Amino acid sequence: MNYDTHLFxxxxxxxxxxxxxxxxVEEDIRLRLYSGLNGKLVKIDVSDEDMYDNTAKGHLDxxxxxxxxxxxxxxxxxxDADGSVIPEGEPRx
Amino acid sequence: MAEKKIKxxxxxxxxxxxxxxVRWSFYTVTHKEDDxxxxxxxxxxxxxxxxxxxxxxxxxxxxxxxxxFNHFLRDPKNGLKHFALELHKSxxxxxxxxxxxxxxxxxxxxxxxxxxMVNLPERFxxxxxxxxxxxxxxxx
Numbered sequence: 001m002n003y004d005t006h007l008f009x010x011x012x013x014x015x016x017x018x019x020x021x022x023x024x025v026e027e028d029i030r031l032r033l034y035s036g037l038n039g040k041l042v043k044i045d046v047s048d049e050d051m052y053d054n055t056a057k058g059h060l061d062x063x064x065x066x067x068x069x070x071x072x073x074x075x076x077x078x079x080d081a082d083g084s085v086i087p088e089g090e091p092r093x
Numbered sequence: 094m095a096e097k098k099i100k101x102x103x104x105x106x107x108x109x110x111x112x113x114x115v116r117w118s119f120y121t122v123t124h125k126e127d128d129x130x131x132x133x134x135x136x137x138x139x140x141x142x143x144x145x146x147x148x149x150x151x152x153x154x155x156x157x158x159x160x161x162f163n164h165f166l167r168d169p170k171n172g173l174k175h176f177a178l179e180l181h182k183s184x185x186x187x188x189x190x191x192x193x194x195x196x197x198x199x200x201x202x203x204x205x206x207x208x209x210m211v212n213l214p215e216r217f218x219x220x221x222x223x224x225x226x227x228x229x230x231x232x233x
Contacts, residue, residue, distance in 0.1 A: 021164075022164065024160035024163050024164060026156050026159065026160055026163075027156065029152070029153060029157065031160040031161065033161075040139075041179060042139075043138075043139070043157065043160075043161050045141075045142040045143070045153065045157055048143065048145075050143070051142075052126055052130065053132075054126075054132035054141075055132045055133075055141045055142060055143045058132075058141030059141055062139060062141070
């Protein structure tokens with residue numbers, strides 16, 4: 001999987017307006033409930049160490065944090081013919 | 094080829110002999126990831142989650158929806174009124190109309206059925222769909 005669940009939780013909890021409500025647990029499954037910026041009840045599965053990017057993006061959408069997606073999931077630059085990747089803004093030789 | 098009909102998600106609340114029986118039918122849309130796992134979404138209940146295989150996906154979708162209901166039904170601070178309101182805000186409407194909804198808002202024990210009126214978002218049109226059901230009982 002792609003995105004660290006703990007890091008994801010730390011990021012959203014650092015944002016003013018996102019309110020943690022409670023955690024519900026059954027067997028090995030843990031669900032955390034948050035109130036998003038739009039007042040929506042958002043359910044986040046925190047059972048695993050990681051979650052897929054698609055899952056994390058879905059949570060951000062529901063939380064009203066869609067504007068964070070480009071920064072949290074930057075597009076990978078296209079590699080050159082020799083396989084090297086030059087960061088955007090740096091001169092190419 | 095005929096398009097597969099998907100049953101709209103429903104939540105049924107039945108009061109019987111001092112117990113509340115909650116049954117829900119729903120479906121999970123899945124996208125297979127490069128490593129063989131699944132990113133999943135439960136329409137109506139608006140729950141995103143990840144699962145490493147089909148068994149984990151089946152288990153998680155049942156338990157996550159139940160834990161979501163627990164938040165309302167097992168906590169007296171939330172209760173039936175808030176549960177009905179949350180379902181209504183999520184696009185579930187009482188089949189019996191507004192009268193049934195108003196009874197629930199007054200915390201009255203009336204048998205009711207909610208049906209989701211929300212269509213599957215366009216971006217999931219080509220995803221795989223797995224239909225499921227589950228239920229829970231608790232003291233009224």
